Amino acid sequence: MPYDTKQYDIKDVNLNDKGNRRIEWADNSMPVLRQIRDRFRQEKPLAGVRISACLHVTTETANLARALTEGGAELCLCASNPLSTQDDVAASLVRDYSISVYAMKGEDHVTYYNHIKAALEHQPYITMDDGADLVTQVLSERKDLIPNIIGGTEETTTGVVRLRSMAKNGVLRFPIISVNDAETKHLFDNRYGTGQSTIDGIIRATNLLLAGTNFVVAGYGWCGRGVAMRARGMGANVIITEVNAIKALEAVMDGFRVMPIAEAAKIGRIFVTLTGNKAVIRKEHFQEMQDGTVVCNSGHFNVELDIPALESLSKARRSMRDFVEEYLLRDGRRIYLLGEGRLINLASAEGHPASVMDMSFANQALSVEYLARNKGKLSNQVHPVPVEIDHEIARLKLRSMNVAIDDLNEEQKAYLESWEEGT
Numbered sequence: 001m002p003y004d005t006k007q008y009d010i011k012d013v014n015l016n017d018k019g020n021r022r023i024e025w026a027d028n029s030m031p032v033l034r035q036i037r038d039r040f041r042q043e044k045p046l047a048g049v050r051i052s053a054c055l056h057v058t059t060e061t062a063n064l065a066r067a068l069t070e071g072g073a074e075l076c077l078c079a080s081n082p083l084s085t086q087d088d089v090a091a092s093l094v095r096d097y098s099i100s101v102y103a104m105k106g107e108d109h110v111t112y113y114n115h116i117k118a119a120l121e122h123q124p125y126i127t128m129d130d131g132a133d134l135v136t137q138v139l140s141e142r143k144d145l146i147p148n149i150i151g152g153t154e155e156t157t158t159g160v161v162r163l164r165s166m167a168k169n170g171v172l173r174f175p176i177i178s179v180n181d182a183e184t185k186h187l188f189d190n191r192y193g194t195g196q197s198t199i200d201g202i203i204r205a206t207n208l209l210l211a212g213t214n215f216v217v218a219g220y221g222w223c224g225r226g227v228a229m230r231a232r233g234m235g236a237n238v239i240i241t242e243v244n245a246i247k248a249l250e251a252v253m254d255g256f257r258v259m260p261i262a263e264a265a266k267i268g269r270i271f272v273t274l275t276g277n278k279a280v281i282r283k284e285h286f287q288e289m290q291d292g293t294v295v296c297n298s299g300h301f302n303v304e305l306d307i308p309a310l311e312s313l314s315k316a317r318r319s320m321r322d323f324v325e326e327y328l329l330r331d332g333r334r335i336y337l338l339g340e341g342r343l344i345n346l347a348s349a350e351g352h353p354a355s356v357m358d359m360s361f362a363n364q365a366l367s368v369e370y371l372a373r374n375k376g377k378l379s380n381q382v383h384p385v386p387v388e389i390d391h392e393i394a395r396l397k398l399r400s401m402n403v404a405i406d407d408l409n410e411e412q413k414a415y416l417e418s419w420e421e422g423t
């Protein structure tokens, strides 16, 4: 289907009613973003700003889209993963909010990239990425768009890694705000969001009992910590694998067993990768796994699992239930791959709960406003979210939870700025 002749490409526009009510439900848990939306409606800080966004098309993203368009932005949205789109939400965004959306759950590789291309036909001034696919496309195939681009934002660790590599190699041609690095983003979204939604995805896909199972978490970054913490809370025997000595040490002191993946492969019952790297679980590991092992990924890309290697070891495949694919190995063992190795929290569940996305997307909205206000002033590097924005989001979130905190008094402020006073 040609991608430049339509205003949208979604599964079924008639799904909008269900999507609209679910968007409203998520909005109930997004008080910070709602406040920003209300201000944006009054002030229109994004008037005439064309934004192309490549995000997971979920109820939470829909509320970000509402905030941006209330601020005056002209938004075009495409999916940041072939399996994460909520088709009813896409329908509501098109029909109820008149936003161009190019996203369909289960879209193939070609359609995925056609949708990214379609979103860039919008000729953005600002790009908004979750995984850096838009920026990569601009820098490789749509360099003509660069002169008009004020900057971009990036939502996730994997995208920030790619963008920093672009900046280091001198190929990044506009400034990026790393939303992921805001404390009100990764401390909550990556940890508590991924923690809950990954367990949710595994359970919705399999309905397995976690209590008493050997549950292997590959990667002890913020996401891995969140999943490990929640799996332990469900009674699993959690094993961590790491390549970073400090993170491994932290996992040990957090009370987890730590071992190489080659050892874990022999005893794990459920495996989740959250490393941001590739081929973390590969042929030699699949060869060691027990019959009935469940393998999934909750990192951004499905390359964390070497799926071609699993295929090469298998003599047959069948779908056991939605998002559970059985691979029958030549020696008769069965390995179950969840959600095609795509991020399981969005493939078989609904992604992070709205309450954490509230802060992530407040950072997105305020970073876009910051980019628009600072047009031409930022270097072509990856920049942090300004610390004032980060703290303001935390204050607003606390206030929405009716949690009050203390203020420093003058004496304390002076003490913290001095060095003379000792024992």
Ligand code: ADE
Binding pocket: 055, 056, 057, 058, 059, 060, 061, 193, 346, 350, 351, 352, 353, 354, 357
């Ligand atoms: N990433 C993880 N969870 C998400 C969600 N609910 N919406 C958008 N992006 C996400």
